[in-house]
Amino acid sequence: MAMWRILKFAIGPLVLLLPMRCAEAHAFPDHSLPKVGSDVASAPTTVRIWFDGDIEPVFSTLIVKTATGSQVSVGQGRVSASNSTLLETTLPKTLPPGKYYVYWSVIARDGHHTNGRFPFRVE
Numbered sequence: 001m002a003m004w005r006i007l008k009f010a011i012g013p014l015v016l017l018l019p020m021r022c023a024e025a026h027a028f029p030d031h032s033l034p035k036v037g038s039d040v041a042s043a044p045t046t047v048r049i050w051f052d053g054d055i056e057p058v059f060s061t062l063i064v065k066t067a068t069g070s071q072v073s074v075g076q077g078r079v080s081a082s083n084s085t086l087l088e089t090t091l092p093k094t095l096p097p098g099k100y101y102v103y104w105s106v107i108a109r110d111g112h113h114t115n116g117r118f119p120f121r122v123e
Helices: 002-024
Strands: 029-033 046-051 061-066 074-079 086-090 098-107 113-122
Touching: 046 061, 046 098, 061 086
Parallel strands: none
Antiparallel strands: 029 046, 046 086, 061 074, 061 098, 074 086, 098 113
16 A cells, blocks of 8 residues: 555656646747738748747648738748758749738647648738
């Protein structure tokens, strides 16, 4: 009986930490260019999002669309070959003024999925 009490107090706190570790495994955006919700004077030629953890290249996408839903980015985006936390996509050389939405979807290296979107405006 005494051994059970010792194990309960030794293992109990470790069990409480398991859900926290799983929550840390998701990859979330750290920062982006253009910045979330920003107004930019000139149209960017790329959109970049840096994440707080490594992301899987095969399952990660980044698409930019107009306010009416037409895709303006080239392809589905890509994870940088030199930085596995950077997701980027190319835009046309000339992007007309207006509001655009960046849609991202990533799989962290441990398999957890996160996604989202944010706007930016070209003046």
